[in-house]
Amino acid sequence: MTIKTMQGWLKSWGKPESPGSTGMDHGDMDHGGDTADMMSDDDMKKLEAAKGGDFDREFARMMVAHHNGAIEMAKAEQRNGRNADAEKLAAAVIKGQSAEVKQFNKILDRL
Template identity: 55%
Template sequence: MSVIVAAGALALPTACGGTSDSMAGHQKVGSSAPAITATGASPSAAFNDADVTFARMMIPHHEQAVDMADLAATRASDPEIKELAAKIKAEQDPEIRTMRGWLTEWGKPESDPEGHMGHGMPGMMSAQDMKKLEAAKGKRFDKLFTEQMIAHHKGAIEMARTEQADGSNPQAKELAKTIETTQQTEVEQLRKILDRL
């Protein structure tokens, strides 16, 4: 989904004199926060520590999934894996930009000043795991990629569920819900791929 299109679609009724109430149930996941300022309330005010943690952790988590997907383009031998990897990249790249935008609006740095990022983040692959994936090709790559992406997605689903339970920003919670649904579907597809490899 295009962030620009979604934001433009939300901004149009506001520019034409519509109210934010008429659009309340129609927020697009990738929309940027400035598109819902018709009430005059700052979107920056509606967030808590859980929202910040979600964005800070999900950005590098998504970046690693995109790196894995990039490897599949040249190393995978299975056409379904190549197709799914391209889909993962297409979904997660815009989500990274959206979450970076939120952190900027909230006045929060992308990295945790306490230095806790990357430690205990569910589903993140180690540098050694990534090296193994980079070194693999063909059927070996297909199997490794599938196993590792299942674990990676499960970690993202766990973080998304935490955000839905503990977050307060409606856009962040909506994105978390989308991540959970999308990646759960992809886990099921990946399991079927693994079964036939």
């Protein structure tokens, strides 16, 4: 699936293609009510200031949180979704992002 596919779904459902087109940021989208998976400006500044191993650890931690957020959003789609294609995509997201979380956790164990 591509971004164009998902944009096509939104268009066919009469929904905006991007959060900005409604005046809402991503945090206002319904994905379980939790935006903990989104990186704040402060998080990004902290990452930009980090060097060496500190950068590696912070990057990996942020990616685990981000991927876990994607997994939770995909699980919410599976619970509440009404479109078979979107539910199929959700299953692929869960599988792929879970594998990446495992990889990042292995990296964190070595750091």
